[in-house]
Amino acid sequence: MDTGMSVVAAAFGASAASYAAARIGFARLSESLGIEAPVLFNGISILLAAVIFLGMMALVFNVYALFILMVMFLAFALIGVLIALRHVLEEYFAGVFIAKIHGIHIGDYLQAGRVTGYVVAMRPTALVIRDIRRNLVHLPYTKLIHEPFNLVRIEEGHEIRVYLYMPHGVDINKLRAELGAVASEYGVENFRIDVEDIRYRGVVLAARGILRDPRREEEVRYALLDRAYSLLTSK
16 A cells, blocks of 8 residues: 555656646747747646656556557647647747848848838747838748848948949049939948940949948939939030
8 A cells, every 4th residue: 555655646746747847848938939828738738747647657557558548648749739830830940040041130121022121020930020111020931931032231231333324525523523422411331433334425334332221222323313314414
């Protein structure tokens, strides 16, 4: 009788310890994945504790069929959890891969498909992008794996390049000064004008520089083109 009580007490203690460990583990998993499934995880924890308790009892009293049955129940439960969370787990590990390989950080400017904006948060399963309309867009990490994207780091800046066709007779020094003033006004750094191609009736120039705010790229392009061609019409 004393031996039986000792076995029951030991089995109960082991099952209680396994239940507490499972609850702590599932709580950390929920926090990492950013999900809440208390009923599901609590059920799995109880099932694990029951398997530990009945398994120890079955081994001591040679009831192996009960032990095998409980292990099968636990295995099916864990498989069910993995199937239910497969999309969440896929996004989570994709996020770990993206962050490690591409080094995306909060504040970077991202262009992925129709989504364009600044990264304002990195959730366990998605990036949070503030787009040009000031909306918050949740971009799944798997989208960045399956589709091409453009990443602009704020500390590195983004090169803007505008091609201009200028006929012969245009004062290049005046053009450089005028466009340099526009570039300075819009915060374009390291601005310069290079000759791309020399043609029979004119020359193709490339105005380029580093822009820290990619959202203003189109605005800067039109400002440079407007100033350049206003010089042509004023001749």
